[in-house]
Every structure is written in structure tokens, then in C-alpha cells.
Amino acid sequence: MTPATWDVGNADQSPLTYVGVFFARGTRTNVKSTSDLVDGLLTGRLYGPNGTTTDDDGLSYVEQRYLGFMTYAPTLLDGRAKLKAAFEIDFTFGDASNTTRGNAGGAINGDTVNLQTKRLLADIQLTDGLQLVIGLQPLADSAHNPTEVFPDTLMHGGTHLAMWGTDAAGVSLFGKLNRRTVGRLSWFDLYLNQSDRDDNVQLLMADVEVGVSGQAQVGAHLWYLRDRSQGIGSALGAGPSSALADYNGAATARLAPDLATGDLFYVGLDASYNRWLAGGPLSVSGFAVANMGQFDVQPGPCRAADARVPCPTPAFDDTAADLLGFLFDVEAAWRWGRTNGDLLSLELLYATGDDTPGDRTLSSVVTGNSYGLPGALHGTHRSLLLFPDLKVVNRQVAVVYDPANLGYGVMAAFANGSVDLVADVLNLKLGVATAQAAAVPAGDDRFIGVEGNLELLYRPMPFLWLGAHGAVVRLGKFLEGRVSEDPLPESRPWTAYLSATWVHF
Numbered sequence: 001m002t003p004a005t006w007d008v009g010n011a012d013q014s015p016l017t018y019v020g021v022f023f024a025r026g027t028r029t030n031v032k033s034t035s036d037l038v039d040g041l042l043t044g045r046l047y048g049p050n051g052t053t054t055d056d057d058g059l060s061y062v063e064q065r066y067l068g069f070m071t072y073a074p075t076l077l078d079g080r081a082k083l084k085a086a087f088e089i090d091f092t093f094g095d096a097s098n099t100t101r102g103n104a105g106g107a108i109n110g111d112t113v114n115l116q117t118k119r120l121l122a123d124i125q126l127t128d129g130l131q132l133v134i135g136l137q138p139l140a141d142s143a144h145n146p147t148e149v150f151p152d153t154l155m156h157g158g159t160h161l162a163m164w165g166t167d168a169a170g171v172s173l174f175g176k177l178n179r180r181t182v183g184r185l186s187w188f189d190l191y192l193n194q195s196d197r198d199d200n201v202q203l204l205m206a207d208v209e210v211g212v213s214g215q216a217q218v219g220a221h222l223w224y225l226r227d228r229s230q231g232i233g234s235a236l237g238a239g240p241s242s243a244l245a246d247y248n249g250a251a252t253a254r255l256a257p258d259l260a261t262g263d264l265f266y267v268g269l270d271a272s273y274n275r276w277l278a279g280g281p282l283s284v285s286g287f288a289v290a291n292m293g294q295f296d297v298q299p300g301p302c303r304a305a306d307a308r309v310p311c312p313t314p315a316f317d318d319t320a321a322d323l324l325g326f327l328f329d330v331e332a333a334w335r336w337g338r339t340n341g342d343l344l345s346l347e348l349l350y351a352t353g354d355d356t357p358g359d360r361t362l363s364s365v366v367t368g369n370s371y372g373l374p375g376a377l378h379g380t381h382r383s384l385l386l387f388p389d390l391k392v393v394n395r396q397v398a399v400v401y402d403p404a405n406l407g408y409g410v411m412a413a414f415a416n417g418s419v420d421l422v423a424d425v426l427n428l429k430l431g432v433a434t435a436q437a438a439a440v441p442a443g444d445d446r447f448i449g450v451e452g453n454l455e456l457l458y459r460p461m462p463f464l465w466l467g468a469h470g471a472v473v474r475l476g477k478f479l480e481g482r483v484s485e486d487p488l489p490e491s492r493p494w495t496a497y498l499s500a501t502w503v504h505f
Contacts, residue, residue, distance in 0.1 A: 045249035063393035143207035165377030180211025191233035221268035251404035264293035286330030341420035353409020353439035364404035384471035409438030447476030
């Protein structure tokens with residue numbers, strides 16, 4: 001005899017639901033790569049180790065992405081246990097065919113095995129208000145279950161995906177005390193590396209969000225990152241002492257040729273009022289994160305007695321490297337007209353940096369971009385080139401790809417204004433973004449650049465948008481001598497593209 005709670009649920013409701021996102025863009029830009037794309041994927045900082053540069057001539061290409069999100073909730077379990085999966089297919093028109101390769105498959109004949117697994121998880125309701133999630137799942141810096149909230153909740157709550165925003169395998173426990181109080185405990189194994197060694201990268205996260213009054217929420221975050229990888233993980237390594245950190249312009253420990261293991265702690269607070277115009281014309285939100293920890297220095301491979309090429313001087317120094325960095329962000333938006341398309345917004349970002357990069361004190365925050373490609377998805381700035389544009393497929397390049405900004409930190413401001421030329425149908429947005437380094441050695445120039453951008457969105461039917469987008473950046477002197485291309489080209493980075501986005505259910 002089965003328990004009384006094991007009913008058959010609503011037999012009229014389909015156990016399988018599906019949401020799909022089709023996105024395509026045709027781009028003309030003077031940003032190009034001087035090296036071969038890795039599996040059709042190009043990300044990271046402009047003028048960095050990815051080989052990106054600019055010239056006077058434009059480059060054209062067309063890209064396409066499809067995302068599918070599926071949820072299977074067996075009728076027998078009345079929705080108390082769900083299997084959630086997501087896949088992604090990306091390619092550039094004309095890139096490859098008749099092969100097995102990710103991020104490709106747009107050449108003649110197609111016929112490319114290119115399916116990417118984005119998530120595959122079991123979501124189990126243990127009791128009312130308590131969910132256990134096991135498997136490959138979204139990794140976000142918020143107390144909310146990312147698979148059950150709108151993107152605005154993640155983009156404008158928690159730490160706005162500026163610290164962590166990707167997918168990872170792990171176990172999470174999400175709790176909901178009432179409609180306004182939520183929390184989560186998570187453990188993620190970011191890199192296993194060699195299973196017979198203690199060389200993993202693991203992340204523990206505890207978060208809570210409380211509705212304090214009306215439209216106001218306050219959140220608290222406590223995370224611990226245990227990094228024993230010594231820079232090992234994926235093709236470019238992992239952590240501040242790896243090539244990946246330099247590739248993304250993230251926090252760099254500057255310990256080469258030696259490596260490091262680390263114990264990093266994060267303490268964060270966030271607050272929001274009327275989160276992204278949910279119930280009124282004024283919205284305000286922001287967060288603050290303190291990042292601290294220590295890196296124990298390990299001898300690099302070139303210091304081994306049988307090394308084919310010995311390390312250059314100086315001699316090995318086992319002095320630990322300390323970390324203390326801070327990240328602050330605040331944004332405000334005002335709906336001045338009838339629709340949410342009639343909008344003025346201002347965002348300010350400050351991340352501490354290091355004005356003495358030669359010492360063993362790291363003063364910039366370590367984000368997910370030190371471990372993933374990318375590992376953080378801050379996008380509320382709505383910049384297209386100075387900071388990363390989220391409306392991309394295989395190519396995401398920005399002057400400042402990570403708030404650590406090569407370890408020098410950043411001070412940035414983003415102002416955007418938009419108007420619905422036709423209510424809820426045709427929208428025009430103008431934006432400006434400016435950035436400078438938070439810290440540089442004495443006498444160096446802090447100014448990174450300023451961007452102007454424009455976007456026109458047309459919605460001919462619900463959940464279908466056609467867009468025209470453009471941006472140009474005037475570079476400052478900060479990058480000179482700090483990037484792989486020196487001197488920098490005289491041409492200013494610019495991009496223009498047409499896009500089509502269709503969300504279907």
C-alpha cells in the first residue's frame with residue numbers, strides 16, 4: 001500500500017515542458033583575431049593572449065545559437081521530483097561540417113556533432129519549501145534557484161552575476177521560509193583534475209535573501225573556494241596563477257614560474273528596492289563583496305631536479321601571497337514614461353586593484369572568470385565592447401572583461417536612456433560607458449576608455465525581437481605596455497550587428 005501523498009497528480013497536465021531560445025546575429029567589426037579560433041570560440045580581453053586586435057578594415061560574419069530547456073515532472077510524483085536538462089548548439093555560418101566539434105557546424109552539409117550539455121539535474125522537493133538539486137546546474141551568486149526565477153532576479157539581485165555566473169556540477173539545497181525569505185547551501189566541484197590526487201577546485205556557497213518591507217530585499221552571502229589545482233584545469237589552467245586569468249584579464253597572482261594553492265573567502269551583502277521595475281517607476285539595487293584569502297606558493301615544474309629547462313632566476317621564494325579585495329556596485333533605474341521601455345538608468349562599479357603588482361599581495365577580487373571561460377556574466381551595464389556584451393554566440397571580447405582588470409581594478413560608470421517609439425513594439429536605446437583603473441603604479445595613466453552605443457529593438461510579435469546594435473570605444477593610455485600588443489593600433493574598436501531573438505514555449 002502506497003502512502004496517501006503518492007497521488008497521481010493532475011493527469012491533464014503534460015509531464016514534459018519545453019522552452020527554446022533561437023538567436024542569430026550578423027556582425028561587422030574591426031575587432032579580429034590574429035590566431036586560429038579554439039573550437040570556434042573566442043573570448044577574453046581585447047589585445048590579450050587570445051590574439052585579438054583591431055585594424056582599419058572591418059570583418060563580417062554571421063553566427064547562430066539555439067538553447068533548449070526541458071523539464072520532465074512525472075505525473076505520478078505530482079511535480080515533487082523533476083528532471084531538468086538544457087542543451088546548446090552554436091556555430092558560425094560556413095565554419096565546419098562533417099566533423100565532431102563544439103561551437104561549429106555551419107558549413108555546407110552541416111552534419112556536425114556539436115551538441116553541448118548545459119545542465120542535467122534532478123530537482124527534488126524534500127518537504128514544502130525545501131528542494132534538493134543534484135547534478136550539472138546553473139552556478140549563480142544568489143540565494144534563488146536559478147531554474148525557477150526570471151533572469152532579472154539574478155541580474156539585478158544577489159551580486160548581479162558579477163562574481164559567479166555559469167554552470168557547474170554540484171549539490172544544492174534551496175529553502176523557502178515564505179514568499180519573501182529564501183536561502184541556499186551549495187557545493188560545486190569546479191575541477192576534479194586527477195582523481196587520485198588532492199588537486200580539486202571546490203566551491204561552497206551559503207546565501208540568504210529576506211524581504212524586509214514592501215518591495216525591498218536584503219541578501220547576505222558567505223562563500224569558500226578551496227583551490228588545490230596549482231593552476232591545472234582545462235586547456236588554459238585554473239585560478240589566479242593560471243594562463244586563464246591573464247586570458248580573461250582577471251586577478252593574477254603573478255607567481256610565474258611558480259604555482260599556488262589557495263583558500264579564498266567571500267563575504268557579501270546586497271539590497272534592492274522594486275527590483276528592476278517589478279512594481280513601480282523607480283528601481284535601486286546594489287551589492288558589496290569582500291574577498292580575502294591566502295595562496296601557498298608551490299615550486300613550478302621547471303624547478304624539478306630533472307627539468308629539461310631549469311627556471312630562470314630568482315630562486316624559489318615560498319612566501320605566501322595574501323588576497324584582500326573589494327567589489328562594489330549600485331544601479332538605479334527610472335521609468336519616465338508609460339512602459340518599461342521608457343527608461344533612464346545609471347550604474348556605478350568599483351573594484352579595488354593593486355598599485356604594486358610586483359609584491360605578493362593581491363588586491364583585486366577573484367571572480368569565476370579565473371576558473372571558467374567565462375565564469376561570470378555581469379551584463380547590467382549594457383555595454384557592447386568596453387565591457388562584455390551578453391548578446392553573443394562564439395565571440396565575446398571586451399576591453400575590460402573582468403572587474404579585476406588585470407589586477408589593477410576598475411572604476412566605471414554606465415548611463416543608458418531608452419524610449420519606446422511605439423509602445424512595447426519599437427524601442428531606441430542610447431548608452432555611454434567609461435572606465436579607468438582603480439590603482440596603477442605612480443605616474444601611470446589610469447584612463448581605460450569610453451564607449452558610446454546605440455540599440456534599436458523591434459518586436460513584431462510576442463517573444464520575437466529584431467535588433468540593430470552598434471558601439472565604438474575611444475581608448476585611453478592604460479593599456480599601453482600592459483597588453484600583448486604594444487604599441488596599440490591607432491584604430492578605435494567598433495562593432496555593429498543585426499540580431500534576431502525568438503523565445504518559444
